[in-house]
Amino acid sequence: MKHSALRILVCGASGRMGRAVRAEIEASPAYEAAGFVDSRPGPGVRPPSELAALLASADAAVDFSMPAASCACAAACAKAGRAFVTGTTGFDKRQLAALKAASRRVPVFVSPNMSPAVNLTFALAELAARRLEGFDVHVHEAHHSAKKDAPSGTALRYAERIARARGGVMPPVTSVRAGDIVGDHTVLYAGPHERVELTHRAHSRVLFAAGALKAAAWAAGRKPGYYDYFDLLDLKGLLA
Numbered sequence: 001m002k003h004s005a006l007r008i009l010v011c012g013a014s015g016r017m018g019r020a021v022r023a024e025i026e027a028s029p030a031y032e033a034a035g036f037v038d039s040r041p042g043p044g045v046r047p048p049s050e051l052a053a054l055l056a057s058a059d060a061a062v063d064f065s066m067p068a069a070s071c072a073c074a075a076a077c078a079k080a081g082r083a084f085v086t087g088t089t090g091f092d093k094r095q096l097a098a099l100k101a102a103s104r105r106v107p108v109f110v111s112p113n114m115s116p117a118v119n120l121t122f123a124l125a126e127l128a129a130r131r132l133e134g135f136d137v138h139v140h141e142a143h144h145s146a147k148k149d150a151p152s153g154t155a156l157r158y159a160e161r162i163a164r165a166r167g168g169v170m171p172p173v174t175s176v177r178a179g180d181i182v183g184d185h186t187v188l189y190a191g192p193h194e195r196v197e198l199t200h201r202a203h204s205r206v207l208f209a210a211g212a213l214k215a216a217a218w219a220a221g222r223k224p225g226y227y228d229y230f231d232l233l234d235l236k237g238l239l240a
Helices: 017-026 047-057 067-080 091-101 115-129 153-165 206-219
Strands: 006-011 030-036 060-063 083-086 107-108 136-143 173-177 183-191 194-202 225-228
Touching: 006 017, 006 067, 006 206, 017 030, 017 206, 030 047, 030 060, 030 115, 060 067, 060 206, 067 083, 083 206, 091 225, 107 173, 107 206, 115 153, 115 183, 115 206, 136 153, 153 173, 153 183, 173 225
Parallel strands: 006 030, 006 060, 060 083, 083 107, 107 225, 136 173
Antiparallel strands: 136 183, 183 194
């Protein structure tokens, strides 16, 4: 029923992921568009100057933009009292602090990868790093040639979870940018006489769009806080 649909504002609506989120909203009766915003406005996409007005009729904002634009969207959500979900990567320390400041007023959900399955493998990667003592660990990722940040936010999250298990020591991370690869990530554990490989391959951006909307539905109406998929999937107990 359309009147009960969650109303979503999409920030970064002209980009690859923004378009995927827009298509997923259109395809699902569970969601309704509250508006689309991008620094590159076009048909149906408004400029950032209209963000505050569009938020007035939204339940949550889903952001796939750039770090500075993402922080501006988070601040606007904090002022409007709306949940904010971002899959943007490449934040510096100052920008992450800005997101955490917004989380004191509204739910802020931050994940470098919106696939529930990938987030499960973050926990598995840390668990394996704890248990496979004496194994060398290496993280490798591959994405399309237009992706700007390298290593990917997902690869860095793998490395951070592994470092938690190994006294803060980050494993080496390598990257490839080629063709139209949506996203491949492999964590290699190499020991004497054997190796283990934990791999996730994304076949379509649809899974990230659906995951971001799932996060928005989960975050909307929650108390202010800084959340990620470990909260949504209740994974923190797995590593306790």
